[in-house]
Amino acid sequence: MxxxxxxxxxxxxxxxxxxxxxxxxxxxxxxxxxxxxxxxxxxxxxxxxxxxxxxxxxxxxxxxxxxxxxxxxxxxxxxxxxxxxxPSADGQIRVVNTLDEVRSLIEGANGQIAMLDTLVKSRFVEMFGDPISNSKGLETQQGSALFKIVNGKTKPMDERYETGFPAYGGNGVSWYSQDSLVDFPTIVVGRVGRHCGNVHLVNDPCWVTDNAMYIKRFHSNELDLIYLDELMRVVGFNRYADRGDLWKITQQPFMEFNYPMPPLAQQQELAAFVRQVDKSRFNLLKAYGSIIALFRVLFP
Structure with a gap:
């Protein structure tokens, strides 16, 4: 072309x-x-x-x-x-110039959010080393000893779109249901598609769709959920996905992985750091939402 x-x-x-x-x-x-x-x-x-x-x-x-x-x-x-x-030729050029500026703002906000994600990952590795090789020689426990993970479920179509709790799939919120399926807080993991292996820390009641799975039960009191969420992000479990025509991942790598288990106090120290970063991320997302709203006003 x-x-x-x-x-x-x-x-x-x-x-x-x-x-x-x-x-x-x-x-x-x-x-x-x-x-x-x-x-x-x-x-x-x-x-x-x-x-x-x-x-x-x-x-x-x-x-x-x-x-x-x-x-x-x-x-x-x-x-x-x-x-x-x-609009006229001049009007089209004015719109393009304005939207280019808005797009630059959006890209800047996305870049700052990505920097915050990198900051958390760097802090994790600084404190606990590489979790895949367990480079700091921490005590480990296999996933099966820490939690139980199960696949999500579907609901009849007439119930999915009723006002209620958010439902999570491989790429975040996807539809709504009137009931709560999942005990919370928990971690939801994408199971199929390009987002398989992605993790979402969920603090509110929700449904989990059948293209995702979630931690149903925790077996250990020595595990901070925010620490586990960041640990899974650093590991990047999508590395264990079957990348055929439809990417998919099973429960097996999560259950068989040996998770570094530093003292709970250190896990909570990381969690406190993540909460502070999340405050900055929240403010950026608010600004990002305002920019997107401006984009839609300029170009409905």
Whole structure:
């Protein structure tokens, strides 16, 4: 594809639609479609913003067709029929310049949040060493001696969307149910998909979907939950995932892993540090939410 051509992929409702902005020709999957842009009517950068707006994303989700979730597509006629806001050429440039500034703010906020995550990981390794090699020679216990982990469950469709407690899957909150399944606090782990092995520390009652698993019972009183959550993050259990067509992970690596067990007081020292960092993360997320809201006001 050439510069200023539009490539449409799938799943389009996840934003897989971009303008080629490099001078050199690009290579792409033959499963994707390439469109020419009428450069006399629309600025390519403006068009890319328009095609990723909340209004456009909702349109894709409503018009997509297909039987397999991640292979559902939008027909060419469906894309052509979609209407976008089209100000004058000067107006398009003003919108692009403003949204570029907003995007820079978003990237800056994301970078600061990532730095906080790195800070916690560095503090963990400083205190306890590499948990995979147990580089500080700490006493260890196998996961099966520390907790019981089970797969999540589903609920009938008519109950999932009722107002109630959040439900967690491999990528965080996914739907709601009227009842609570999980004793809390606990740790939820993604079980299938690209987010398998990701961990979520859950402090409120929730359901856990069948694409995740969670710690149902703890066998040890010498285990701080925040310490365990950070330990699992540093280990990165997705390294043990089966990376076939559909990534998946079983309970086995969590149960067989030998978890370094420093004295409880040291675990709690790390937990106190994490709480302080979380306060900074919370403030950043509030600012991030304000920036996203600004983006949606500028480009509904």
């Amino acid at each position: 050439k510069k200023n051509q539009l490539v449409v992929g799938f799943p389009i409702d996840e934003g897989v639609i971009y303008v080629q902005n490099h001078d050199a020709p690009g290579i792409m999957s033959p499963a994707y479609n390439v469109w020419n842009i009428d450069l006399g009517r629309v600025d390519p950068s403006y068009l890319e913003f328009a095609l990723h707006s909340p209004r456009s994303m909702a349109y894709y989700a409503d018009k997509m067709r297909g039987t397999t979730a991640r292979r559902r597509t939008l027909t060419a006629d469906g894309l052509r029929e979609m209407k976008i806001l089209l």
